[in-house]
Amino acid sequence: MVRVKYAPARRRKKKRLFKKVKGARGGRSKLLRTAKETLRRSLAYSYRDRKVKKRDMRSLWIARINARLKEKGLSYNKFIAGLKKAKVNLNRKVLADLAVNDKAAFDYVVETVMKG
Secondary structure (H helix, E strand, O other), X not given: OOOOOOHHHHHHHHHHHHHXXXXXXXXXXXXXXXXXXXXXXXXXXXXXXXXXXXXXXXXXXXXXXXXXXXXXXXXXXXXXXXHHHXXXXXXXHHHHHHHHXXXXXXXXXHHHHHHO
């Protein structure tokens, strides 16, 4: 029976791992066990933070809308309730973009909400 050697496969696997943890400090990028831990943890953080990013963006949009509404003397929750009542289907991302880049269009939406 032929003797099986894993050297080429093991080297490929280690090279892949070390390439992924290249920017880490000290032993985290040079020692096998700590590099594995670093990679596992970094993947967990990146998975978690993709969810957190969505939360952060939504709160940013709300803050931008609210800041523009304060100038008009309207509260955010009344504005959102008015949007639903007036059946205006604009999401917070679009509203925030209007509030920052197209103030006339945002003012028109606010007027529509206040009427309806």
